[in-house]
Amino acid sequence: MKLTVLGNNGPYPKAGGACSGYLLEEGETKILLDCGNGVLSTLLKVCDLEEIDGIFLSHLHSDHMADILIMKYAIGINKNNKPVKSIPLYLPMEDMDLVNRLNYNDAFEIHGIEEGKPVDINDLSIDFKKMNHPIETYGIRVKNGEKVMVYSADTSYNEELVTFASDADLFLCESGVLEEDLTETTPHLSPKQAGEIATKANVERLILTHFYPEYRLDKIANEAQESFDSELELSEPMKTYFV
Numbered sequence: 001m002k003l004t005v006l007g008n009n010g011p012y013p014k015a016g017g018a019c020s021g022y023l024l025e026e027g028e029t030k031i032l033l034d035c036g037n038g039v040l041s042t043l044l045k046v047c048d049l050e051e052i053d054g055i056f057l058s059h060l061h062s063d064h065m066a067d068i069l070i071m072k073y074a075i076g077i078n079k080n081n082k083p084v085k086s087i088p089l090y091l092p093m094e095d096m097d098l099v100n101r102l103n104y105n106d107a108f109e110i111h112g113i114e115e116g117k118p119v120d121i122n123d124l125s126i127d128f129k130k131m132n133h134p135i136e137t138y139g140i141r142v143k144n145g146e147k148v149m150v151y152s153a154d155t156s157y158n159e160e161l162v163t164f165a166s167d168a169d170l171f172l173c174e175s176g177v178l179e180e181d182l183t184e185t186t187p188h189l190s191p192k193q194a195g196e197i198a199t200k201a202n203v204e205r206l207i208l209t210h211f212y213p214e215y216r217l218d219k220i221a222n223e224a225q226e227s228f229d230s231e232l233e234l235s236e237p238m239k240t241y242f243v
């Protein structure tokens, strides 16, 4: 599998940046994990929308879905002039008012995400686990038969994520808040907690993401190194990682 980071900031981007969006490819199959603000623009640098086989939104916070509200025009308007396929869009169905605003001219074929109900797209099997976050949020586990990639979505510390990420070849984990800013109610992981989960889950490789734009990246890396001593990287926009 091939993972390209389309945006790695949250909950708003740094100058020239984009929020959560990750393109995962297996051969000709392409799926998009999250579609935050700025992601449509970066996605179009690497492929056409017609090539996308499915989109998965971990949750409906704006930094993970805002560009769906724009992508619906990119697909829906063109549908009047040429045959463009609807893209299957999988998301939490908790907020139906919001879900109903996401479509335009059948740009998307909308499906609800359900824990324990994996979705198969060509050679990829995609599974979901509920995370601890203020709204309905799912971690996403993708396997291609032999390799496994797990995406934490947004979450506070939870042991369920250790189990869900177990033995992943690549664990893409949010690290939205430094230890010094963490409180009991913070709905995010610190880099140190991300490292702890990765260590307990015995993952091969940890890639941190969802960076608050005001933080220094070296602080994030240093914190994660305290709790994880295998292969660790900070996600970089437009960089591709092979799983």
Ligand SMILES: [Zn+2]
Binding pocket: 010, 011, 020, 061, 063, 064, 154, 210
């Ligand atoms: Zn977020």
Ligand SMILES: [Zn+2]
Binding pocket: 059, 061, 133, 154
């Ligand atoms: Zn969130």
